[in-house]
Amino acid sequence: MLSEEIRKSFLEFFKKKGHIVVPSSSLIPDDPSVLLTTAGMQQFKRYYTGELNPLSDFGSQRVTSIQKCFRTSDIDEVGDDSHDTFFEMLGNFSFGPVGPDNPLNNGEDGYFKKSAINWGFEFLNKELKIDSKRIKVSVFEGDDDVEFDKESYEIVKQLGFSEEQIIKGNRNDNFWGPTGNNGPCGPTVEFYVDDLEIWNLVFNEYFKDENGLRKLNNPGVDTGMGIERLAMVLQKVPTIFETDLFEPIISILSVELSSRAKRIIADHSRAIAFLLSDGVRPSNKEAGYVLRRLMRRVIVYENNLDLNIQELLRRIIDEYKNIYPELNEDVVISEFDIESKKFKSALIKGVGELKKLETIDAQQAFKLYESYGIPYEVIKEIGAEKAISLTREDFDEEFKKHQEISRAGAEKKFGGHGIISEEDEKTKVKLHTATHLLHWALREVLGKEVQQMGSDINLERLRFDFSFDRKLTAEELKQIEDLVNQKIKENLAVTFQEMPKEEAEKTGALAFFRQKYPDIVKVYSIGDISKEFCAGPHVKNTGEIGTFKILKEESVSAGLRRIKATIT
């Protein structure tokens, strides 16, 4: 089945099920908490929360769409068989069920798990004729915060799936959202075909913000299926790049190129055409920075491999302009040209510098970026062996450090203590108290031999170094994370006392041995669990912290471990 037919049959199917077809929204979302549109539900966020009324806007609580999406998070995966940055998402949505599963009533026609799962299966099995033996379904197994999704499990069973075909997934795999810092989220049911994940059905029962999860009054449905993957299944090809969505684009690239290079060039060029046409322009921040990275990576390929990217961009626009008339060839070609000219001379100098280096670490990589505008991906590629230990995480950290320094500079210059810096201060204070809780939890789980060896806080995360002689297991990390979150939830008071150093030592308060303390010290206590020598400041109640999450545990040197964690 060709992609054009897939689009049609999806929208027709859900139209027959009473949905209103809504056009794709722009890749630039109307939502300051996200940079770009990453899912079909993005344009509908405020219908889930009840801020907007679907009945007055669409005359129905059921809508369906094919949404242009872009995901930076998958950029390092592009080049494999099934990942891309830009893609189209097929979706059906319901805002607010009525009763158990919707008696038509006052125009309210929302639905929930039963209809969503049944229709999902019907579409795959009856409409697209995918044999049910090839299908697997996953449901959320439950955890401390959210219960096992028994309702979905039962519905899936009733469809006739065997135990082997039903997978129970954890929080990572079967819980979705929110996009950005806040928004609707909930457990998911996912359809797999031949073990490839193709369709995600999200049951938005919750709303997440800085205070954590709360139940939504009107739970909703948000489903999303990438058309590229579905086409791969239906067209029986082993990669998305061989579907009719990519084949005409990739086929004009020379056969000499490696398939990874071709895939990256084709994917990025497609994204570039759509982003530029929706009004994103290359720059050094936010969405513009994402676009600039894609453009510069492609420009480097063009330079090194003697390609004609403009021809490729024209082909992409030809392929897609019937469906997306907003694609604007003049804008795309001229913006690409401007960026190429801007970047080319710096690129030659930068590559010259890069070649002189023996190895490239995050600091050097950042310098290359700062002085010559060479993005991380390009440094990684051209640097090859020399950049083998360079990671995106370290690079991003360096990037953020510099942003903070320049922001601090700007604040000083304007004599300001602006709102931004007050908010930043609050975040750091929360991370500081979270550091004490982490220190306490580490000693609870690993034993009292754990000693603090260092710590550091920036706006994004806390870092805590401690003595311990082996890698922590996944269970230990989870236990530590859970303990910290439990103590946050208990809303423990954080207090301090000032006292002479000797007296403080007698209380058993933990001190950081590398530090010299004055004669009178402050001792901070959290409830009756943690006591540390510390100058503060801290939050008043642990409840203010939010949700604690461990990002990474690693070795620093023999006997010294490091945890990076954050709060959301």
Ligand code: SER
């Ligand atoms: N929002 C969900 C996703 O992006 C389902 O559409 O996977």
